[in-house]
Amino acid sequence: MVNKLAMPKSWNADTKPHKFCPGCGHGIVLKILGEIIDEVGIQNRLVFGVDIGCSLLAWDFFNVDTVQTHHGRTTPVMVGIKRANPDLLCIAYMGDGGGYAIGSQHLVNSAFRNEKIMAIVVNNCNYGMTGGQMAPTTLPGQKTETSPYGRDPETMGSPTLGPEMVAAIAPAGAYVARGSIGNVRQLKRFLKKAVENQIAGNGFSFVEVMSSCPTNWRTNAKQTWDYVEKEMSKYFKTGELRTPDEKREA
């Protein structure tokens, strides 16, 4: 018997096992996304955009058209594709470095214009691909390569709250939520709602996912779960921040 049944049908099985580190949260997020693509049946009209950073390792992940763009420019490229061909569904898949540090201008302006695309930011509290440097989302006191004594909010600022930022500026019709790989069922519900919001054409859909980076956190499996579920959730609260039904003045 061949163990392919656990894989979503939209996955490109020839490229598996995938290139992410053992225990990386990207695999869980992309598995959920693959299941949603299968359930909603959008594989043949989906464009998947990946950013620089660990997220670019997903370039051959799905059997869908994928484009890889420069630092944080995934959102405007997806906006361009969506404007040129409104029948397509566009998903911008970024890490916290690409989404919040280098690409926050694009994220904020796309949300402000209420572009009908979907953006997923996978937040693992550091720059994973370059070796675990401090990112905008690094927690206060967290030790990274460039904050060896822990992040000091006095001098290095506080972690970026992306969904709160987007929820504050996005016009009516936007969907904004934050999920965690610690609660897979809730995360799947949020991602599915975001995909459906884009299909309905209501507005900008944005989901942040709290994810793990065992390689750069230097944690074992138990410590990884503890960090995601106890430490990160103290600062980043999961839940829906904006739903399209919400009334709001433009």
Add this chain to the structure above:
Amino acid sequence: MSKEFRNLHYESPKGYFNISPDLCKSCGLCKEKCPTDVLDWSKELGVYGSPIIEPVRIEQCTACGICQMVCPDAAILIEKKKKASKTA
């Protein structure tokens, strides 16, 4: 030609536990998430040459599927046994 993955098949009281040594990267996320502490390290080696997960206490498995849900590599597949009908 699409790629084929080996599969190890185990039977538990409530279902079947399948794991692929060609996909498991030994991250251990499933081992920590298992509510009934079924999983532990195996003698079999996975894709990175590290021990894969094995349901050593399979009699405790309730086929809840949490290990399948949190596996980032889709290496685990849980098949639930159908409940025997009361008329039979």
